[in-house]
Amino acid sequence: MDHPIFIALDFATADLARQFLKKFEHVQPKPAIKIGMELFYATGPDFVRELRQAGFTIFLDLKLYDIPNTVAQAVRTITRLDVQYLTLHAMGGAKMLEAAVAAKQNSDLKLLAVTQLTSLTEVEMQSTQSTTLTMTQSVKHLAELAYQQGIDGTISSALEATPILQVTAPEFLRITPGIRLAGDSADDQKRITTPSQARELAASGLVIGRSITKAQDPVTAYMRAKKEWSE
Numbered sequence: 326m327d328h329p330i331f332i333a334l335d336f337a338t339a340d341l342a343r344q345f346l347k348k349f350e351h352v353q354p355k356p357a358i359k360i361g362m363e364l365f366y367a368t369g370p371d372f373v374r375e376l377r378q379a380g381f382t383i384f385l386d387l388k389l390y391d392i393p394n395t396v397a398q399a400v401r402t403i404t405r406l407d408v409q410y411l412t413l414h415a416m417g418g419a420k421m422l423e424a425a426v427a428a429k430q431n432s433d434l435k436l437l438a439v440t441q442l443t444s445l446t447e448v449e450m451q452s453t454q455s456t457t458l459t460m461t462q463s464v465k466h467l468a469e470l471a472y473q474q475g476i477d478g479t480i481s482s483a484l485e486a487t488p489i490l491q492v493t494a495p496e497f498l499r500i501t502p503g504i505r506l507a508g509d510s511a512d513d514q515k516r517i518t519t520p521s522q523a524r525e526l527a528a529s530g531l532v533i534g535r536s537i538t539k540a541q542d543p544v545t546a547y548m549r550a551k552k553e554w555s556e
């Protein structure tokens with residue numbers, strides 16, 4: 326899958342996620358899905374296996390952030406789940422990233438490093454992290470660090486996708502949440518773009534949650550995003 330749109334399955338139970346996915350049973354190819362903390366903590370690895378067996382491409386968004394040994398052991402365990410993408414925080418540092426890359430061994434699992442959460446403004450980032458770096462400088466720095474350790478791509482706003490490309494390589498993935506369809510109302514996401522803006526800014530994949538999951542007609546919202554993204 327070259328340019329995926331991952332639907333963020335942010336649901337509280339497996340049944341709610343199943344009901345949602347049922348609406349997509351006639352959509353081919355199957356949408357790629359992202360399982361984050363809410364659903365994973367509620368349902369655990371068994372539900373990940375169920376969705377994988379049903380043929381979904383799975384992005385497990387657990388945002389690992391711990392000492393190198395702990396993260397490496399977690400990556401080793403997760404490779405057995407046969408998910409295709411996994412997140413960890415770039416802020417864990419070079420040694421943590423390096424340990425995660427070593428732990429995935431020969432598996433096809435792609436590791437994605439979260440740079441700065443899309444819910445943060447530049448001012449919030451600067452005050453929390455006690456830095457004078459701009460958002461772009463900080464994201465570029467973390468992306469370059471991840472790239473040098475052999476990580477497969479980043480998670481950032483699409484607003485930083487072009488700067489990330491400048492310090493990494495075209496094949497390094499630039500996956501971007503914080504995507505909203507025109508007309509959506511404001512929420513906790515701060516660094517947002519539409520799918521077509523993300524494409525113009527050199528994102529290589531999108532994560533979309535509420536614009537699809539909370540839409541009156543989720544399949545139509547997904548198709549609209551897909552059309553904008555691929556045009």
Ligand SMILES: O=c1ccn([C@@H]2O[C@H](COP(=O)(O)O)[C@@H](O)[C@H]2O)c(=O)[nH]1
Pocket residue numbers: 333335361386439441442443444480481502503504514532533534535536
């Ligand atoms: O910086 C980040 C990292 C991860 N996310 C995750 O993506 C989805 C976005 O959902 P929306 O409903 O489209 O806002 C969500 O699961 C986040 O945990 C992110 O938004 N930003």
